[in-house]
Amino acid sequence: MQFITVDHAGPVTTITLNRPEVMNAINIEMHHELQAAFDAFAADPDQFACVVTGAGDRAFCAGSDLKAAAAGGIPAAYPRNGYAGLIERFDCPKPFIAAVNGVALGGGFEVALACDIIVASDRASFGLPEPLVGAVALGGGLHRLARQMPLKQAMGAILASRRIGAEEGLRMGFVNEVVPAADLAAATQRWVDDIVRASPVAVRTSKAVVTRGLAEPSVESAMRHQKDYPEFVAWRASEDAREGPRAFAEKRKPNWTGR
Incomplete structure (x- = not known):
């Protein structure tokens, strides 16, 4: 990998956008490196959670590398799973x-919004400034922002190309936690530790049930249909579903296999 780094610590993958000299802006090659890295994480049964971050202390990701795009043209197509190999995963x-x-702008903000949890440094800021350069945020940002915060606040940020600080993002509801910059790694690790102490199958099923349920017309419909969701069916038959009650009864720590 030339423009990203991939690290593993037990069941956790960390993918770092590694172009700090251009605020981790994404060029064509980086899109495909990210697609490959996320593919590997998704396919590895021993990897349970993924942290996405940016190199340096200035930027998570400033979005698309406009200088590279001006020189080489806009990509004819993004990877199979969309922008950065993530936003349509x-x-x-x-x-x-x-x-x-640091800053998460344009496509960088869209990458963050595509994640399930956002932990932000108090120096972080977010925005979709695409209209300022005659573009439109079509990498999911318009749709996700309108679903992850109050609609009027989302429309204000989108239509006025507003920059949103980390604390404001926390109040608006799309940021989970804000910490001093020096504490970002430790805070992220706390979230990771809380996630991986639970059954990986139960965590995956919980995410899938939430996601599928949001597409249902009502809570009643979601609850009626959840037993038929494939992830729910797989969880019921999983080893983890048997191990949890067994470990509780035996007063020991569960031995999760993720299967």
Whole structure:
């Protein structure tokens, strides 16, 4: 990998956008490296959670590399799972955590919004400034922002190309936690630890049930249909579903296999 780094610590993958000299802006090659890295994480049965972050202390990701686009043209097509190989990865129920250490703008904000949890440095800021350069945020940002915060606040941020600080993002509801910059890694690790202490199958099923349920017309419909969701069916038959009650009865720590 030339433009990203991939690290593993037990069942956790960390993918770092590694172009700090251009605020981790994404070029064509980086899109495909990210697609490959997320594919590997999704396919690895021993990897249970993924942290996405940016190198350096200035930026998580400033979005698309406009200088590279001006020189080489806009990509004819993004990878199979869309921008950064992530924003259309609707079939991966494993949890993604964005550790946002600086600016997350345009496509960078869309990458963060595609994650399940956002932990932000107090220096972080977010925005969809595409209209300022005659573009439109079509990498899911318009749809996700309108679903992850109050609609009027989302429309204000989108239509006025507003920059949103980390604390404001927390109040608006799309940021989970804001910490001093020096504490970002430790705070992210706390979220990771809380996730991986639970059954990986139960975590994946919980994410899938939430996601599928949001597409239902009502809570009543979601609850009626959840037993038929494939992830729910797989959980009922899983070893983890048997191990949890067994470990509780035997007063020991569960031995999760993720299967």
